[in-house]
Amino acid sequence: MLTALKGNILEALSPDILGVHPNSYLVLEDGRVAGIHTVLPKSMGEAAVTDFGGALILQSFADMHLHGPQYEITGTGMDKPLLQWLEAYAFPTEAKYADADYARKQYRILAHDLIQNGTTRVAMFSSLHTDATLILMEELEKAGVTGYVGKVNMDRNAPPYLCETTEESEKETLRWLEACKRFTLVKPILTPRFAPSCSDRLLSFLGKLKAERNLPVQSHLSENTGEIALVAQLFPDCPQYWEVYDKYGLFDRNTLMAHCVHSDARERTAMRMRDVHPVHCASSNNSLMSGISPVAQMLREEQAVCLGSDVSGGTTLSMLRTMANSISSSKDRGSMMQDQSQAISIEQAYYMATGAGQRFLGHGVGFAEGEPLHAVVLDDTGLPKLPNITFRERLLRAVYRLDDRHIRAVYSEGLRRL
Amino acid sequence: MLTALKGNILEALSPDILGVHPNSYLVLEDGRVAGIHTVLPKSMGEAAVTDFGGALILQSFADMHLHGPQYEITGTGMDKPLLQWLEAYAFPTEAKYADADYARKQYRILAHDLIQNGTTRVAMFSSLHTDATLILMEELEKAGVTGYVGKVNMDRNAPPYLCETTEESEKETLRWLEACKRFTLVKPILTPRFAPSCSDRLLSFLGKLKAERNLPVQSHLSENTGEIALVAQLFPDCPQYWEVYDKYGLFDRNTLMAHCVHSDARERTAMRMRDVHPVHCASSNNSLMSGISPVAQMLREEQAVCLGSDVSGGTTLSMLRTMANSISSSKDRGSMMQDQSQAISIEQAYYMATGAGQRFLGHGVGFAEGEPLHAVVLDDTGLPKLPNITFRERLLRAVYRLDDRHIRAVYSEGLRRL
Numbered sequence: 001m002l003t004a005l006k007g008n009i010l011e012a013l014s015p016d017i018l019g020v021h022p023n024s025y026l027v028l029e030d031g032r033v034a035g036i037h038t039v040l041p042k043s044m045g046e047a048a049v050t051d052f053g054g055a056l057i058l059q060s061f062a063d064m065h066l067h068g069p070q071y072e073i074t075g076t077g078m079d080k081p082l083l084q085w086l087e088a089y090a091f092p093t094e095a096k097y098a099d100a101d102y103a104r105k106q107y108r109i110l111a112h113d114l115i116q117n118g119t120t121r122v123a124m125f126s127s128l129h130t131d132a133t134l135i136l137m138e139e140l141e142k143a144g145v146t147g148y149v150g151k152v153n154m155d156r157n158a159p160p161y162l163c164e165t166t167e168e169s170e171k172e173t174l175r176w177l178e179a180c181k182r183f184t185l186v187k188p189i190l191t192p193r194f195a196p197s198c199s200d201r202l203l204s205f206l207g208k209l210k211a212e213r214n215l216p217v218q219s220h221l222s223e224n225t226g227e228i229a230l231v232a233q234l235f236p237d238c239p240q241y242w243e244v245y246d247k248y249g250l251f252d253r254n255t256l257m258a259h260c261v262h263s264d265a266r267e268r269t270a271m272r273m274r275d276v277h278p279v280h281c282a283s284s285n286n287s288l289m290s291g292i293s294p295v296a297q298m299l300r301e302e303q304a305v306c307l308g309s310d311v312s313g314g315t316t317l318s319m320l321r322t323m324a325n326s327i328s329s330s331k332d333r334g335s336m337m338q339d340q341s342q343a344i345s346i347e348q349a350y351y352m353a354t355g356a357g358q359r360f361l362g363h364g365v366g367f368a369e370g371e372p373l374h375a376v377v378l379d380d381t382g383l384p385k386l387p388n389i390t391f392r393e394r395l396l397r398a399v400y401r402l403d404d405r406h407i408r409a410v411y412s413e414g415l416r417r418l
Numbered sequence: 419m420l421t422a423l424k425g426n427i428l429e430a431l432s433p434d435i436l437g438v439h440p441n442s443y444l445v446l447e448d449g450r451v452a453g454i455h456t457v458l459p460k461s462m463g464e465a466a467v468t469d470f471g472g473a474l475i476l477q478s479f480a481d482m483h484l485h486g487p488q489y490e491i492t493g494t495g496m497d498k499p500l501l502q503w504l505e506a507y508a509f510p511t512e513a514k515y516a517d518a519d520y521a522r523k524q525y526r527i528l529a530h531d532l533i534q535n536g537t538t539r540v541a542m543f544s545s546l547h548t549d550a551t552l553i554l555m556e557e558l559e560k561a562g563v564t565g566y567v568g569k570v571n572m573d574r575n576a577p578p579y580l581c582e583t584t585e586e587s588e589k590e591t592l593r594w595l596e597a598c599k600r601f602t603l604v605k606p607i608l609t610p611r612f613a614p615s616c617s618d619r620l621l622s623f624l625g626k627l628k629a630e631r632n633l634p635v636q637s638h639l640s641e642n643t644g645e646i647a648l649v650a651q652l653f654p655d656c657p658q659y660w661e662v663y664d665k666y667g668l669f670d671r672n673t674l675m676a677h678c679v680h681s682d683a684r685e686r687t688a689m690r691m692r693d694v695h696p697v698h699c700a701s702s703n704n705s706l707m708s709g710i711s712p713v714a715q716m717l718r719e720e721q722a723v724c725l726g727s728d729v730s731g732g733t734t735l736s737m738l739r740t741m742a743n744s745i746s747s748s749k750d751r752g753s754m755m756q757d758q759s760q761a762i763s764i765e766q767a768y769y770m771a772t773g774a775g776q777r778f779l780g781h782g783v784g785f786a787e788g789e790p791l792h793a794v795v796l797d798d799t800g801l802p803k804l805p806n807i808t809f810r811e812r813l814l815r816a817v818y819r820l821d822d823r824h825i826r827a828v829y830s831e832g833l834r835r836l
Contacts, residue, residue, distance in 0.1 A: 072802040075815035075816075075818040075819045076815050077811070285753075289749050289758065291753045291754075292754060315742075315818040316818065324733075328705075328743075328746070328747075331704050331705070332751070333750070333754065334707055335704070335708070335709045336709075336710060336750070343707065384490040384491070386490070386494065389494060397494050400492075400493040400733040
């Protein structure tokens with residue numbers, strides 16, 4: 001069946017190239033992208049057109065780092081640095097997800113709010129609870145959110161009420177992976193919480209599992225100076241933080257590393273050589289005063305940087321606001337260093353919020369032909385009509401001034417979900 | 419007539435003290451604050467109560483620096499530093515306000531949007547056009563926005579299409595002041611745009627006028643390094659920027675100075691000694707990469723810092739978001755300097771966004787008894803119910819997560835305006 005969306009279509013083709021198709025048709029065949037045309041070709045004349053007028057048709061958002069069970073406390077507890085913040089706020093909240101009914105209720109809200117905000121792709125941390133993790137995956141899939149979810153592994157340096165033995169962690173990980181087979185849109189990703197909360201034996205187990213089953217991995221890297229010092233103390237044989245993951249085979253092209261605020265040239269080179277995907281979390285880095293990531297520099301180095309809301313270190317689930325925050329923090333970094341080249345562009349923010357995540361998930365960039373549609377229709381027509389405004393300026397303005405109430409439609413896997 | 423608002427009343431009593439009145443009555447007599455009570459006293463038993471349930475009753479916002487005619491371009495043109503930004507975007511937009519009909523249409527939107535966002539007090543720059551300035555004042559007064567508006571003076575270093583002769587500037591200022599007599603809620607404030615755009619003769623004229631008529635003044639100070647260099651070149655007899663204003667009697671307790679990003683200890687001391695009010699404009703300082711103001715330091719020095727959205731160098735008219743931006747930028751400054759003491763608190767942000775402006779406008783702090791009510795009711799009851807959350811945390815969360823759609827009521831001068 002042929003259908004088409006009509007509007008101003010903007011594609012993030014690379015960190016520097018915005019593809020602009022004013023007043024065009026995004027044609028779909030059975031929900032898969034069949035091309036973008038300024039005039040409907042004769043062969044597609046029978047397509048049922050949904051006309052969004054002057055609105056912007058964007059790729060929907062890929063939030064490549066967030067913690068599902070922390071969503072409920074978003075916007076609170078921003079007065080401590082990372083390690084103290086985990087103890088005071090994150091861990092007690094995650095512990096509540098031992099209760100499956102509670103998890104169901106909360107994760108249904110999260111899944112709804114993700115779609116509401118135009119996020120159709122995620123790489124998400126659950127808690128260590130296997131059952132709650134499966135519930136999270138179910139609720140995401142039901143709502144139309146695709147991507148990866150990971151049961152968290154943590155067998156040390158965690159409070160007694162939120163810690164597994166190594167054996168439990170291994171056994172539960174296998175049980176979880178088995179149960180994941182029923183999902184089609186949401187896939188499992190191995191999730192050692194971060195180096196300090198995993199024993200060598202657990203990391204070794206996860207590394208072997210990754211290799212055997214070709215699984216992706218997500219974790220944290222060089223977020224905060226206190227955390228980095230702790231890693232150095234716990235893994236004295238690893239000169240740098242990344243080498244802990246690398247040692248156990250958890251550091252390659254199938255790996256997401258959140259934060260990388262303090263990654264120096266050597267660590268960044270290691271990431272680039274192994275095609276590891278850093279995930280930039282501007283809001284959380286700001287809230288917990290972890291530092292400002294050198295994201296412009298990383299893009300110049302051709303790192304495959306994605307964006308993450310990092311709820312609830314981050315203060316918002318909205319990827320529009322996450323883009324704005326990533327631009328703002330890069331400008332703050334530039335101001336403090338008196339170096340304009342630290343500022344990122346709207347093209348870069350949009351690509352990091354969409355295309356970079358798509359690629360990690362195995363998809364093409366932009367609205368790639370043959371792939372199921374993931375799109376968000378953002379209606380900026382209520383904002384002032386400025387005579388000479390370009391589409392890149394309209395996108396920047398939309399990112400700063402609009403929110404979920406201006407999202408008129410969300411498509412995921414070819415289906416309209418909002 | 420006795421009336422009362424019921425809810426959780428939060429008062430900014432000083433930059434460090436949040437007054438908290440859970441589930442209390444804010445009692446009004448003919449729209450003026452008559453007290454806050456946990457139980458209605460018998461003598462007030464007949465008050466008609468508007469019950470806002472669990473919502474937060476806050477002081478409404480005082481936006482102490484913004485440019486009315488620039489509102490329409492908010493969120494665009496953020497790719498240039500100040501002086502180039504003025505030439506490319508601000509000046510051409512302001513020039514449109516030579517047309518009174520155009521001004522009427524645009525300023526009606528601005529006045530509506532201010533109330534919609536809970537801003538009932540302003541110190542605003544108009545353009546140099548006298549008639550459009552009067553229209554702006556009319557529209558604000560009609561909508562219930564109070565405070566100060568200034569016809570801009572600029573007789574040099576401005577494009578030919580947006581420049582007055584000194585004679586015109588003097589004559590039009592007098593005509594404008596005469597016409598302002600009809601306003602009751604919106605008062606005139608002398609507004610030399612900034613030192614570079616005013617000749618010595620014009621500054622001298624404005625200084626005399628200020629002294630004769632006891633008028634307040636607003637201008638810009640030490641926003642950007644290029645601007646500071648230009649001032650040094652134009653006023654070689656003044657060792658520092660502030661001394662230009664001081665020389666002409668435009669630098670005292672009746673003066674607002676926007677930005678002060680690069681004000682060093684000497685300039686800050688001069689401000690404090692003269693009780694000049696700096697206006698912190700975090701969003702604009704970020705967007706134009708002017709720098710990050712040392713606002714925590716200024717508060718420690720007991721400067722009377724106000725907040726300004728600085729539309730359209732700033733990207734938002736919302737003072738909720740302006741508070742969030744002021745906290746975020748202070749944390750970015752702290753991260754870059756590795757100095758936690760650069761971060762400001764929610765108490766400080768709320769006071770700067772309300773009480774500091776109230777004081778400049780001649781009012782008491784908090785919900786001062788005997789004064790007409792200025793309040794905003796912010797409904798955060800849709801956010802997760804967290805068992806041990808404090809009111810200061812609820813306020814911080816609200817600032818980060820809520821927007822104008824959560825503003826259930828706005829009171830200005832004792833009248834409900836939304």
